[in-house]
Amino acid sequence: MRLPAITFPRFLLATLIIAVVTHFLIVQTFPRLIMSRAMAGIGKLAGANGMVAGKRPDENARSIVMPSPDLLYAACVYDLYKGPLRLSAPVPDTYWSLSLFASNTDNYFVVNNRKVKDRIEVVLTGLTDNITLPDGAIQARSPSHHGIALFRFLVRNNADDESVRAFQTKAECALLD
């Protein structure tokens, strides 16, 4: 096959089309790439559907940018292809939240200390899954099969660290029985 000659209009048009396609591909895929990297990093520690409870972030916390040093985090990379998940934890009466992030980084669900006391139990399913919820559980529907569930527990000062850690380390992420 003989390639057409590059005239100036062809050069402009072809460059423009390739640039526009590349531009939008990068903008659209960028969040998913960053999220995939984060999921791989967390998943390396506990696998899919396993909870990672780290210590309070300090200068050595370098897996996710802008960690808050006032929070204890517990994170779970979820894979709903394996089935619905149960996310649960006893919760303190100070600030805490459980937030869910889709594979495109959207924070599509959050529940916190204002809505639930003592113990949180969330059943995470796909968008169209219908299941019978355990007593007291809340259903969350993920727009993507993969994502991150993140518990945040506030540590107001160093003296609270140990007592808050007792809640953080009991956070669980497991397939629904």
Add this chain to the structure above:
Amino acid sequence: MKRLAGWIAVIFLGIALGAGSALFLILNVGSVRAVKVGAWQTLPLTGTSNADAYTRAGIALSGLLALGPSEAIYFTAEQDDDGKPLSSSCDYAITGADFDSTWWSVTAYGPDRFLISNPVGRFSFNGGSVNREVDNSWVIRAAPMEKPGNWLPTPAGNGRFFLALRLYQPGPGIIDDLSRVTVPKILRETCR
């Protein structure tokens, strides 16, 4: 052969232009989409499904796993109140009072967006840890060397840094109009 080389050059040029323009807009999304209040700025659609592709990509890069505005609002400041970049070659007084939120914190980050190594292991102050003035206001001193009161360490040497203000569970007045938040003042004191 010449034609083939020409078309390959066109492809590379197109990819370079497309990638360069995409990265430029992602890295600078704040200058277009951010709400600015004093020295601080915030992206109002952070974490939401309403965020446009550029905001989503910018947040993924600079603040992955950020919560939506009904749960938390994140302000950042890379400059002082006079518009000069924050630098460890200067000391700063950050002054403010409590916010209409369940809790708040002010954190210092290095240019790599991670916490700054320091001898006392302090990275932030929050509503529970800050020492207050008689009128309940507070002053945080951001400096590389120890300061009396609320010392927030900044990088050693002459490095750049930035501040993050987190407002968790903000009141409806803040969510409805981010420009009405009374943000802390960032005043430059001595420089070396």
